[in-house]
Amino acid sequence: MAVQYKPTDKLSFVIANDYRLLQVMSRFGISFGFGEKTIQDVCRQCGVDTDTFLTVINYVKDGAEDRLQKVEHVSVKSLLGYLRKTHVYFLEYQLPTMRRHLLSSIDCSVKNEIAFIVLKFFDEYVDEVRKHMEYEENKVFTYVEKLLEGGAMSIEGMHTLSYHHESVDGKLNELKNLFMQYYPQKENNNELNSVVIDIYQTAEDLSIHCLVEDNIFIPAVKKLEHLNRQRRAVDEISGNETEPMAGDEQLSEREKEIVICVAKGMANKEIAEALCLSVNTVTTHRRNIARKLQIHSSAGITIYAIVNKLVTLDEVNV
Numbered sequence: 616m617a618v619q620y621k622p623t624d625k626l627s628f629v630i631a632n633d634y635r636l637l638q639v640m641s642r643f644g645i646s647f648g649f650g651e652k653t654i655q656d657v658c659r660q661c662g663v664d665t666d667t668f669l670t671v672i673n674y675v676k677d678g679a680e681d682r683l684q685k686v687e688h689v690s691v692k693s694l695l696g697y698l699r700k701t702h703v704y705f706l707e708y709q710l711p712t713m714r715r716h717l718l719s720s721i722d723c724s725v726k727n728e729i730a731f732i733v734l735k736f737f738d739e740y741v742d743e744v745r746k747h748m749e750y751e752e753n754k755v756f757t758y759v760e761k762l763l764e765g766g767a768m769s770i771e772g773m774h775t776l777s778y779h780h781e782s783v784d785g786k787l788n789e790l791k792n793l794f795m796q797y798y799p800q801k802e803n804n805n806e807l808n809s810v811v812i813d814i815y816q817t818a819e820d821l822s823i824h825c826l827v828e829d830n831i832f833i834p835a836v837k838k839l840e841h842l843n844r845q846r847r848a849v850d851e852i853s854g855n856e857t858e859p860m861a862g863d864e865q866l867s868e869r870e871k872e873i874v875i876c877v878a879k880g881m882a883n884k885e886i887a888e889a890l891c892l893s894v895n896t897v898t899t900h901r902r903n904i905a906r907k908l909q910i911h912s913s914a915g916i917t918i919y920a921i922v923n924k925l926v927t928l929d930e931v932n933v
């Protein structure tokens with residue numbers, strides 16, 4: 616098994632072994648000037664969770680195999696900050712810089728159709744990456760922030776994240792091939808070579824970013840969901856007040872109607888009659904509600920309905 620870095624290793628030693636880890640360091644918000652300090656000292660000084668930093672560098676240093684990592688000691692908050700900074704790096708620095716290099720290395724005169732196609736291809740690719748990262752920022756990361764505040768969980772945020780990575784991963788490889796196989800050679804190819812190398816490095820960096828999300832972030836968030844679920848169940852049993860839940864936007868209008876009926880103490884047969892549905896349909900809705908909210912008892916549904924203002928306290932059956 617490959618050597619794993621420890622909290623007591625010097626950060627300078629880690630960077631000397633693999634300069635690419637400088638990127639990881641900077642995305643965690645650690646800057647130069649760490650001298651002879653150990654990883655744990657630098658992390659403490661910069662407010663970075665040491666275990667999370669170590670989990671990421673130990674994963675990335677050997678090229679990030681596509682395999683789930685141990686996440687018991689990972690701080691989701693710290694990792695979220697790291698992923699956000701990585702998005703900013705790609706969208707605001709690396710991809711625009713690559714476009715500038717591309718523009719200066721290819722001949723964009725009107726007659727050069729391949730140059731035009733390459734540029735178009737690149738722009739479409741950046742657009743996909745941007746959409747993907749915006750989706751993560753707006754949907755997934757917002758959801759995770761709510762989880763960190765102790766809010767309710769829906770499995771959808773985590774469920775969909777991993778399914779979007781193929782499009783982010785594959786296209787840069789196609790662009791490299793497009794260059795190498797079809798782009799006309801010039802006498803001096805230094806600039807073009809440098810762009811192709813840049814594409815290789817960016818493709819690798821992006822692929823590692825996706826793997827960190829798939830194999831560290833998602834399992835760590837699932838663990839957090841599990842902990843919140845357990846805590847909420849304990850709260851329910853002990854009658855403690857729970858914080859407002861964030862899952863109601865996941866329910867359809869029909870499901871909300873059923874939640875209201877359950878909170879009022881109606882049985883499935885009564886709900887079916889009141890809403891002109893079959894009992895089977897009501898049962899299916901209730902199963903979906905339980906899955907979406909991760910609440911399986913009528914008492915839990917009643918609490919959910921109250922805190923989300925679907926019913927008033929006077930209406931419920933307690």
Ligand SMILES: [Fe+2]
Pocket residue numbers: 698702748751824828
């Ligand atoms: Fe991402």
Ligand SMILES: [Fe+2]
Pocket residue numbers: 747751780825828
């Ligand atoms: Fe992603």
